[in-house]
Amino acid sequence: MTAMADGLTPMFQQYLELRRQVPDALLFFRLGDFYELFFDDAHVVHKVLGLTLTGRDGGRERVPMCGVPVHAAEGYIRTLLEHGYKVAICEQVEDPKTARGLVRREIVRIITPGTAVEEGLVDDGPGHLAAVYGREGAYGVAFVDATTGEGAVLAERLPTLQAVAEELIAFRTREVLVPAAAPEGMQAFFARLGVPVTPFDPSGAPEAREESDPAAFCPPEAPPPARTAAEALYAYVRRVYPALVRALRPLQAYRRDRTLVLDPYTRANLELFRRKRSGEAAGSLFQVIDWTETPMGRRRLARRLERPLVDGAAIAERLKAVAFFVREGLLRHRVREALQAMYDLERLTARLALGTPSGGDLARLRETLRAALRLRAVLSSAEGAPMVVRAFLAAEAAPIEAALELLERALPDEPPAAPGEGRFFRPGYDAELDRLRAVREEGSAWLRRYEAEERERTGIRSLKVGYNKVFGYYIEVTKANLDRVPPEYVRKQTIAGGERYVTEALRAWEEAEREGVERLEARERALYAELIGRLQASGEAFRALADGLAELDVAAALAELAVRRRYVEPVIRDDGRIVLRGSRHPVVEAVLPDGRFVKNDVVLDDRRRILLITGPNMAGKSTLMRQVALAQILFQIGSFVPADAAELTPVDRIFTRIGAADDLVQGESTFLVEMKEVRLAVTEATPRSLILIDELGRGTSTEDGIAIAHAVIEYIHDVVGAKALVSTHFHELAALEGRLSGLVNVHMGVEVEAERIIFTYRLRPGATSRSYGIAVAARAGLPERIIRRAEALVRRYGGRTPEEQPTLFDGGGSTAVETAKRMIPVETTDRTAPAEPVDRTPAAAGAKPEGESPAVAAALRVAEAIRRLPLERMTPLEAFDRLREWQAELGAAVKAPDADAAAESGGPKRSTGLEKTPKNARPADGR
Ligand SMILES: Nc1ncnc2c1ncn2[C@@H]1O[C@H](COP(=O)(O)OP(=O)(O)OP(=O)(O)O)[C@@H](O)[C@H]1O
Ligand SMILES: [Mg+2]
Structure with missing residues (x-):
């Protein structure tokens, strides 16, 4: 190493010494107002951040260099962290002005993905x-x-x-x-x-x-x-x-x-926090249920969803809190209002413990404490309050009140970021500080006076007092007046237009001024340290408060959700029964216009353990299976569930095998992934588990697929004993019903009438034997020749011929292509009366009359989305973003004739009123 350092300048020797301490991080080396990166590090940031690569004379060689300004470093550091790098921050630990020789430097910190705490470096979710x-x-x-x-x-x-x-x-x-x-x-x-x-x-x-x-x-x-x-x-x-x-x-x-254990596949499959395909948060369960008002509440809710409970009593306690806020609508409103005014108390408290909160942090702390006391007052009159409320009220208010009083007395409305300039504290807070401020003010007055007096005395009307960093204070006289300069003026500097001087009086004043500034600075810093110390003593109380606020926020938010989306409080059971009446899928329901989602009843119990679900493509099988799992999860985080009535038993694990996962895990085939998911389920499930298997065995040949599916179902039934929902297109499996006592056939109904396939989305008893796969293929726009050929081939492969599917293909020589065009999802008002009146607004009845153009459909969707937009909860920027999405959607619908069909097939992106305002998406001010 010394050999390598040989011939380098002292600064680079210092650099290499520090470099050696942090072999696994990029070294941000402080040089004045920049962090500089040298040697290999410079090449890295040049590549990753696109910074200009320059060089610096290193003594024996020119050293590659890249720099970022200190004030803008955060953004760069964030990008580097995202690329998997760590960043060591090396600071100048002595004042360059007073340092003799090389400024001393130390590595004060290594920023890593897991230890970053700055607002600019981490999102406000848990991590x-x-x-x-x-x-x-x-x-x-x-x-x-x-x-x-x-x-x-x-x-x-x-x-x-x-x-x-x-x-x-x-x-x-x-x-x-x-x-x-x-x-x-x-x-x-x-x-x-x-x-x-x-x-x-x-x-x-x-x-x-x-x-x-x-x-x-x-x-x-x-x-x-x-x-x-x-x-x-x-x-x-x-x-x-x-x-x-x-x-x-x-x-x-x-x-x-x-806790309810959810394996990674299941988390991804159920789209708890992000969409599986796009990775976006919009359209996830969390996005739909997150009505929290504070960052700590939001993190608490996320934590609950990451690890739901299994203990019935604990779930009951949470449900009680939600029920309370559902009942007490006005109180809920007022609680949420108070919460809205709060900032991230948990993180503020942590920054306080670090000892370096900014003035802004302290102002936010003050605001939060103020709102918390308001909230106490709001809640104190509540009757029949649940545990969360009682615990919140039981916490001692005195330390909070004292801290608030201190902050209000100490800080002005908008304190500067850091102490040192004399504006951090309110006048009247500290007599000594006030005195030092007054001295400084007197000083500036003296200087103005002195200038005026000197002008008068010398008769030089353009004489002025100035300041620069190198020479300090001086008197400047222009060339024309040099002959009038008094003899006691000492020349300091010649400039283009004249000369600069100092005087004894000015020097003495400057000395006093410098001392005054230093004293003021020192006093203010000391007061800051004292204030922080006193606040730190309340750290425990702040933490307890943050905790109570998070709980309250979650309870009120889940109540808000329950009211807005008409969720119901589940009855907690312990006998394995899972009963959902009028159940809905929380996310799909939120996408569809009000009332368009068709509710279903699902009953599982110890005699009816496995539901084998058949039904055509697009009939709603996958949706139904997921909605059962999601209701179960919502229940176990202590939320109401999207149903008209529910009785639920906590499960210990949920396993899913849904859809293609090959995009998730690289290097493994679809079928292999499918089998791994199945293995996990059958080996780890208990009789208290819930298993969802969507289209078991479809990734391989028909014979193998049926055989595997058959064996797996038998095993779950005979050996595992878990509850399971299994969907399949292998109609042969329906025969299992007779042989496995706990297995029941059900199917998603479609009705075929007047040459039209109508998706009713109704779960019905018994099995169905039709897939209408060719009709769906046609609807997706496969060339007509392929469709006709497939129709002909169905017979050869043992399927039903078109003649045997009269309802599908009978209509006066109509083909699957034509039939497919007529396939429309409709509300089944005319057949099975829906449980509630159907919204008759154009968008809800939306109803897509036959032949309705994609553009019209898109317009209706957008109109509905506008109607549901929670304007009062949005920032103008969010509103603008939404507007832009809609514009794009309408544009696309006009261009693409089949946009409608794509959106329908659950296809990739669908912009609707679903994306609720991201909570706390306040301006980046630390909330
Ligand atoms: N209960 C319902 N009410 C209204 N619309 C529904 C309902 N269930 C499903 N849908 C709509 O139908 C679409 C297709 O549903 P889903 O994917 O569940 O069908 P599927 O039977 O699993 O089809 P496939 O066999 O092709 O996988 C969904 O994207 C959704 O928009
Ligand atoms: Mg499906």
């Missing part, structure tokens, strides 16, 4: 740094959310890496620490999950104990491997961001069997 330790059969895991300091450790050993992966996903892991000596497969496994992996040295962990007390950090329930993982977290945080250690809270011990 964790994780650590894993152990071996097959006994893994331990621990997590910490760097932005709030909260964390958890698993109080049991996990058997497999797959189980570890489930936890990592449930905790939204941003970075995982893995033992450096772990088998290679382990790192690769996590890397495949898309989680950045950082190796750690478990033998190095214990030295972390010196500074603080990680024994208190990790609760006693944690088994040894989890304890090592917790220690690794602690040591890592201490290494990369020493100040953050102070914000860390003791980890909470948790157990897996207290």
Whole structure:
């Protein structure tokens, strides 16, 4: 290394010394107002960030260099983190003005995906740094959310890496620490999950104990491997961001069997947080149910959805809170109003613990505390209040009131970002500060006076006092007046138009002024430190408050959801019964105009354990299966469910095998993925589990597919004993009903009438034997020749001939093509009276009369979306974005004649009123 440093300038020797300390990070080397990157780092950021590559004389060579301005560094750092890099921040730790020789520099922090806390670097959702330790059969895991300091450790050993992966996903892991000596497969496994992996040295962990007390950090329930993982977290945080250690809270011990376990496939399949195909949040379950008003509430809701409960009593408690706010509409409204005025108290508290909150942070804290006290007043009159409300009111208000009083007294309405310039505190807060401010004001008055007096005395009317960084204060006289300069003026600098001088008086004043500024600065910084110290003492109270607010926010939000979307409170059972009357799919329902979604009844119990669902393509099988799982999940997070009535038993796990997953896991064929999902379900499900298998065995040949499906269903029925919904196009499987006592055939009905296929979306008893696959193919626009040929071939492959499908192909020589054109989904008002009156607005009745053009359909959709737009909850920018989407949608509909059909087939993007206003999408001001 020294050899390498030979011949380099002292600064580069210093650079290389620091560089060696952080081999795994890009070094942001502070040089004045820039962070500079050198050597290989410069090439990296040149490539990744597109920064201009320049160079700097390094002594023996020219060193490649790229720079980013300090004030704009965050955006660049974010991009680098997203590309999997870590960034070491090296600062000048002494004032260059006073430094002798080379300015001292130190690495103050390494920013990694799991330890970033800045608003510009992380989104406001939950996100964790994780650590894993152990071996097959006994893994331990621990997590910490760097932005709030909260964390958890698993109080049991996990058997497999797959189980570890489930936890990592449930905790939204941003970075995982893995033992450096772990088998290679382990790192690769996590890397495949898309989680950045950082190796750690478990033998190095214990030295972390010196500074603080990680024994208190990790609760006693944690088994040894989890304890090592917790220690690794602690040591890592201490290494990369020493100040953050102070914000860390003791980890909470948790157990897996207290939560509904959802494997990664199932999370993706059910689109809990993002759409499977597009990865977008819009159209996910979370987006539909998130009516929270605060970031902490929103994170709490996300956490609930990541890990729903299984314990009936705990679910009941949550449901009680929701029911309360459903009943108390006015109170709910007022609670939500108060919540709306709040900022991210959890993260503000964490930043307070770090010791560096900005003036803006403190102002937001003040605003939040104010609103919290308002909220207490609002709630104090509530009668029959549930636990969340009672707990919120029971918390001591005194520390909050005291902190608020202090903040109101201390800070002006809009404090500057940092202390030091004399404007951070309100006049009257501190007598000494006020005095120093007055002295400074006097000083400026003296200077103005002095200038005027000197002009008078010398008779030089253009004489003026100025200031520059190098020479300090001076008196400037233009060339024409040089002869009038008094002898006691000392010349300092010659400029183009004249000369600059100093005087004894000016020097003395400047000295006093400098001292005054320093004193003022020092006083203000001391007051800041004292204020922070006093507020930190209330940290516990703030945290408890944030926690209570998060709970309240979630309860009120779920109530808002229940009221707006007419969800019902489920009755909690324990006998395995799952009964949904008038059940709807929460997301599809939200996309469709009001009342257009057709409700269904689903009943499962110990005698009726497996529903085998048949029915044509497009009939609504997949939708029905998912809606059952989603209702179950909503129930287990403590939410009402989209149904007219519900009785539900908590399940311990939900497994799904839905749709093609080959785009999710690279390098595995569709069928292999399908079989892996099935294996997971049949090997890990218990009698208390719920399994969804959509189109089992379709990825292979018909004979193999039927055989596998048959065997799997039998196994679930005879061995596993779980509840299951299984859909299939293999009508032969319907025969299982007679042989398996717990299996019941049902089908999604279509009606064929007057040459038209009508999707009724009604679940009916018994099996159906028709797929209408060719008709759907025709509708998708396959060339007519293919369709005709397929019709002819159906017979050869043992299917029903067109003649045997009279309802489909009879109509006066009509073909599947024509039939398909007439296939329209309709509301079944005329056949089966819907449970509620159908909305007759044009959009709802939307009803697409035959031949309705795509443009008209799009217009109706947009009109409906406008009608539902929650304007009062949107920013102008969001409204504008929406407008642009609609414009695009209308444009596309006019251009593409079949846009309508594409949207219908559940195709990719569909812009409707579905995307509820993203909550807290307030301007980036830290809310
Ligand atoms: N109950 C319902 N009410 C109204 N519309 C529905 C309902 N169920 C489904 N749909 C609509 O029908 C479309 C097709 O439904 P789904 O994908 O569930 O059919 P499927 O039977 O699984 O078809 P395939 O056999 O081709 O997979 C959905 O995208 C949705 O728009
Ligand atoms: Mg389907």
